[in-house]
Amino acid sequence: MVNWKKIFIFVGIPLLSFYIFLIVIFYAFIAGLFLIVLLLGFSCLRFSKKKIWAGLSKLSIAMILFLLLMISNPVYWPRQIVRHIDTSRVVQPNDPLVQGLNNTLAMWDYLNSTYGVNESVFYSLDNDSRLQLMTDYIIEDVIEYYYIPEVYGVIDYVSSAHEAIEKGRGDCHSRTIVMVSFFIYMGYNAYCCEAPFHWYTVVYFGPGRTDPHYYYRLNWTDPEIIFNHEEVFYPMNIFQRLGDIVFGLPFYDKIMELFSSRIVQILLAPILVGVGFLMTLGIKSTAWKSKKHYLKNAIFCSLILILGFLVAFGLSVFVPQITLLTMLITVAVAAQAVHSNLGARLSLSHEGTK
Structure with a gap:
C-alpha cells in the first residue's frame, strides 16, 4: 500500500516549497498566475483523513508539471530564478551591447535615414521627443517582434538586455528591457512596467519618481x-x-481571442473531455473499483467542464470580468464531483428508479 504521507513529507513538501518560492520571486503577473493555479489545486482537494495526503502529494506534482508547461526547459530555471531575484541581471545599462546602440553605425544611421535627424538635431530636441525617437529605433531596428516560444522554446522567459540585443528578437519583455537599459545609459531615470499581457517603459522627468512619461504603452x-x-x-x-x-x-480579451479561433472552437469539446478523463484518473476515487464506474465519473466530469465553459462564454457577453473566474470554479466543481463519485452515484440512483 502506498504511504502517501511519507511521499508528501519527502517529495511533496520540497516541491510545493519550491513552487511557492517561485511565486514570491517571480514578476507580478506570472506570480499571480502561479498563485491562482495553486489555489485552484487546493480547491480541487478532498479534505478527508484518508485522501488528504494523496491529494497534497498529487497537487505538488501537478504544480511542477504546470511549471514545466510554462518553462519547459529546466536548464533555464536557475537563470530565470537569478534574474527574478537580481534585476541587475536583466536591466543592464553598462553592458557593451547596450552602450553600442549609441554609435554612428546604429541609432544615428537609423534616425537620419528614417526621420532626417542627425546627432546635433537629436540633442536640440526636448527629452520627450528624444525618448520617443529612441523607442522607435529599438522597436523598429534593434528588437524584431517575435513571441517568446519562437525565440526560446518556452511560454515564459525573461531575457537580459545583452541576450535580447544579441538575438535581435523578442516580445514586449525584451524590447522594454533593452529600452530601459539604453535610456538609463543615456542618462534618464527609466523603469520597466509590467502590466497584464504587456511590458512598457516609464521615465520620470521630475525628482524621485514624479512626472512620469510612458513609452511603448500599448x-x-x-x-x-x-x-x-x-x-x-x-x-x-x-x-x-x-x-x-x-x-x-485584458485577461478576458486574451481568452476570447484564443477561443474565437475556429480550430479551438472545434477542438474545445474533445479537449475538455480529455481533461475530464485525466482529472478522474489523477484523482482516482477509491469508492468504486470497476472501469464502468470510472467511465461514468469521467463522463460526468467532462460534462461539467463543457457546460461550465459554455456558461462562462454566455456570461461573458454581459459581465466579461467573470469569464476566468467562472472557468476556475467549473474546474473546482468538476474535481469535487469526481471526489464524490457523483457520476457513478447518479447513475446508480437512476438505475434504482427503474
Missing part, C-alpha cells in the same frame, strides 16, 4: 510592478494584482 493598463537595475516596487498589493488578473479585461 494597452494602457496600470503597472503591477515597476523595476530597474537598482530597485523594485509594487504599485498594487497582492489582492489588487490577483483581482487585476482574474477580473481584468
Whole structure:
C-alpha cells in the first residue's frame, strides 16, 4: 500500500516549497498566475483523513508539471530564478551591447535615414521627443517582434538586455528591457512596467519618481510592478494584482481571442473531455473499483467542464470580468464531483428508479 504521507513529507513538501518560492520571486503577473493555479489545486482537494495526503502529494506534482508547461526547459530555471531575484541581471545599462546602440553605425544611421535627424538635431530636441525617437529605433531596428516560444522554446522567459540585443528578437519583455537599459545609459531615470499581457517603459522627468512619461504603452493598463537595475516596487498589493488578473479585461480579451479561433472552437469539446478523463484518473476515487464506474465519473466530469465553459462564454457577453473566474470554479466543481463519485452515484440512483 502506498504511504502517501511519507511521499508528501519527502517529495511533496520540497516541491510545493519550491513552487511557492517561485511565486514570491517571480514578476507580478506570472506570480499571480502561479498563485491562482495553486489555489485552484487546493480547491480541487478532498479534505478527508484518508485522501488528504494523496491529494497534497498529487497537487505538488501537478504544480511542477504546470511549471514545466510554462518553462519547459529546466536548464533555464536557475537563470530565470537569478534574474527574478537580481534585476541587475536583466536591466543592464553598462553592458557593451547596450552602450553600442549609441554609435554612428546604429541609432544615428537609423534616425537620419528614417526621420532626417542627425546627432546635433537629436540633442536640440526636448527629452520627450528624444525618448520617443529612441523607442522607435529599438522597436523598429534593434528588437524584431517575435513571441517568446519562437525565440526560446518556452511560454515564459525573461531575457537580459545583452541576450535580447544579441538575438535581435523578442516580445514586449525584451524590447522594454533593452529600452530601459539604453535610456538609463543615456542618462534618464527609466523603469520597466509590467502590466497584464504587456511590458512598457516609464521615465520620470521630475525628482524621485514624479512626472512620469510612458513609452511603448500599448494597452494602457496600470503597472503591477515597476523595476530597474537598482530597485523594485509594487504599485498594487497582492489582492489588487490577483483581482487585476482574474477580473481584468485584458485577461478576458486574451481568452476570447484564443477561443474565437475556429480550430479551438472545434477542438474545445474533445479537449475538455480529455481533461475530464485525466482529472478522474489523477484523482482516482477509491469508492468504486470497476472501469464502468470510472467511465461514468469521467463522463460526468467532462460534462461539467463543457457546460461550465459554455456558461462562462454566455456570461461573458454581459459581465466579461467573470469569464476566468467562472472557468476556475467549473474546474473546482468538476474535481469535487469526481471526489464524490457523483457520476457513478447518479447513475446508480437512476438505475434504482427503474
